[in-house]
Amino acid sequence: MNSADASPALRKRHGNGPLFFVFGTVFAVLTAVGWGFSVMSYSGLSGSVYHQVVSYDTSAEDEAGITFEVNSQDGAECLVTALDAQHVEVGQTRASVEAGNRMVTTSVDTVRQASAVEVASCREQDPES
Known part of the structure; x- marks a missing residue:
């Protein structure tokens, strides 16, 4: 068995398809935007004073x-x-x-x-x- 035959099976098994990449990217972007929004809107424990x-x-x-x-x-x-x-x-x-x-x-x-x-x-x- 050569490495060319195992390659498609490994890709399918580990989810290296474009759909997995798109969902991962969307999740990362939404997480970064949510974290940025929470940091920017944080005003401390004492409110706005x-x-x-x-x-x-x-x-x-x-x-x-x-x-x-x-x-x-x-x-x-x-x-x-x-x-x-x-x-x-x-x-x-x-x-x-x-x-x-x-x-x-x-x-x-x-x-x-x-x-x-x-x-x-x-x-x-x-x-x-």
């Missing part, structure tokens, strides 16, 4: 201050937390922010001196409320 801490002040025993920037379409509600040296939460407050790119300065009452202040989350405000 972006925030960035600019500075914070933890020099007072019972209060901590923070300045942060928020960018939102319809306004946002942000949760600000103060942490001590052991990363235990010692205070928290909520800050309402108007729509647009805003700089926010707020303070957090603490039960003991904080060593860090962070914006835990910012979410879009409900436009109906």
Whole structure:
């Protein structure tokens, strides 16, 4: 038996026909387009509100201050937390922010001196409320 006789049987057995190639190509293209769409439309866990801490002040025993920037379409509600040296939460407050790119300065009452202040989350405000 020579290799020319085995060749058609191998092709048929392994699905090397044009139909298999077309279906494989269509599947690959649809998968790539779907993956690209999901990556492009991903906006993170916090929705369409972006925030960035600019500075914070933890020099007072019972209060901590923070300045942060928020960018939102319809306004946002942000949760600000103060942490001590052991990363235990010692205070928290909520800050309402108007729509647009805003700089926010707020303070957090603490039960003991904080060593860090962070914006835990910012979410879009409900436009109906």
